[in-house]
Amino acid sequence: MTEIRLVGTAHVSRKSVEEVRSAIEEFQPDIVGVELDRGRFVSLREEAAEPSVGEILKGGNFGQLLVQWVLTYIQQRIGAETGVKPGAEMLAAVEEAEAHQKPVALIDRDIRITLARFWGRMGIWEKIKLIGALIYSLVSVEGQKIDVDEFTDQDVVSAAMEEFRKFSPRGAQALIDERDAYLAHQILMLGGRYERVLAVVGAGHIRGVQRYLDAPETLPPLPALTAGVKTLPWAKIIGVGVTILFLLLIAAIAFSGVGIDVLLTALLYWVLINGVLSAAFTLVAGGHPLSAVTAFAVSWLTSLNPLLAAGWFAAIVEAKIRKPAVGEFRQIIEAETLAEMRRIPLFRVVLVAALASVGSTLGTVLYFLFIFPILGIDPTVVIADGFSNMVEMIRGLF
Template sequence: MTEIRLVGTAHVSQKSVEDVRSAIEEFQPDIVGVELDRGRFIALTEEAAEPSVTEILKSGNFGQLLVQWVLTYIQQRIGAETGVKPGDEMLVAIEEAQAHQKPLAFIDRDIRITLARFWGMMGIWEKIKLIGALIYSLVSVEGQEIDVDEFTNQDVVSAAMEEFRKFSPRGAQALIDERDAYLAHQILMLGSRYERVLAVVGAGHIQGVQRYLDAPETLPPLPALTAGVKGLPWAKILGTAVTALFLLLIVAIAFSGVGFDVLLTALLYWIVINGVLSAAFTLIAGGHPLSAVTAFAVSWLTSLNPLLAAGWFAAIVEAKIRKPAAGELRQIIEAETFSEMRKIPLFRVVLVAALANVGSTLGTVLYFLFIFPVLGIDPAVVIVDGFSNMLQMIQGLF
């Protein structure tokens, strides 16, 4: 009969390192499964090949990438306070398994799939709250005393999981629930081949994984846990809607008879509001003045094209000027302060891309909110008169 033992760890806890070592010594498993995928294992043990700046810019996932980096930074800071690097307990499990000549299995879902599903499943409001919480964490983690060993106390862990679930239900599903199921799938597959299985997983997964191990029939199908997130392409839909709304506005003003100067003013405000906010957010990100000028120059146009983004163009200019070098991804991950992280050219390029897009989006929203009061016209009258006049002109032509 197969015997499975779970060891719950906190990723920056010295106690967890010792717990893993003791469990392998006492349990003498036939195989050790660790909560890593092969990519994270390589990142922990080897100098993994870093993506180029071009590859990062082509991916377009600037917000997702920043979230990943900030989460890594926060974990690094907690680890620095405790003297334990993130992943040390997994490395100990690997080293002990090798020392006892035990086979090793990587049982976690590919981190790229997890992050893609995590980001893709969250709604816009959840993403905004997450970014706000991360910004707060960047400040509060400095100098704060943290009892990391409490992270393995199941009562504390359960309370934290419930709070995260309230904060981001969809994010919790991708980051916790789905991985509980994936880990349980992998552990059960190991159990079908080995009699004694030791699985080293984060403390937050212990209860969820154990529930599935006790009732395997409740496990969701494995392919459903690794598939891409299917949903409406909201970014393209909203971008197309903005384009249609702007063209509708311009046509209505042009045919309403309010005057060419009003039409010209409406176009000018579109360029200025989009450009100024996109450029301002580029400078807030620490971007070069030329990057800000680029954001200003293109944002009015990119806001009308759902396939283009002002941040992408600003980031290209930033990369040409700052010239990120090889090895900077490792520097970002190992940065000791957020200020130090912001000085790294690669981080600044991605931050410029993300914040320039935020500024452009904000400019678009503010334009539609305030353009009619600024112009001093009644939108209902302009739209009705504009399209009525246009229809009369078309009828006259035929």
């Protein structure tokens, strides 16, 4: 009969490292499963090949990448308080298993799948709240005394999980529930081949995994846990909507009879509002003035094309100027302060890419909100007259 034992850990706890070693020594498992995927395992052993700047720019998921870096930074800061490197308990499990000549299984879902499903499942409001919470965490974690060993107390963990579930229900499903099921699948598969299985997982997964182990028939199919999230391409839909709205607005002004000077002013403000905000956000990100000029020059056009982003062009210029070097990806992960992180060229390139696009988007929103007060005309009259004149012109052609 297969015997399965779970060990719950906190990723930056010295106590967890000791508990893992004790469990292996005492239980003497036939195999040790650890909550790692291949990529994180290689990264922990500092064997990972870093992506190039070109690969990062080509990927285009700048917001996702920044969230990942900030989460890693927060974990690093907590780890610095305890003197334990994040993931040390998982490496301890691997090393202890190897010392006892026990095989090791990596039982977690690929981090890229988890992040993609996490980001894809969250709604816009959830993403905004998450970014705000991360910014707050960056500030509050500095100098704060944290009892990390509480992270393995199930009552504390359960309360934290419930709070996160209220904060982001769909994000929690991808980050917690789905991984509970995935881990349980992997552990049960190990149980089919070995008599004594020790699984080392984060404390937040203990109850969920155990629930599935007690009732395997409730597990969702494994392929459903690794498939891509099918969502509507809202960014493209909104981008197309903005393009259509802008063209209709310009057409309405042009045919309303208010004058060519008003039309030219409307076009000028489209360039200025988009450009100034995109350039300003580029400078806030620490971008080079030439990157800000680039953002200014292209943002009026990228706002009309859902397949382009001002941040992408600004980031290309920033990369040419800053010239990120090999090894900077790891430097970002290991940065001890925000100031240190911002000095790393690669981080600045990604930050420029993200914030320049945010500035351009904000400029588009503000344009539609304030263009009529700026022009000093009544939108209802202009739109009604413009479309009426367009209809009359079309009728006259036929």
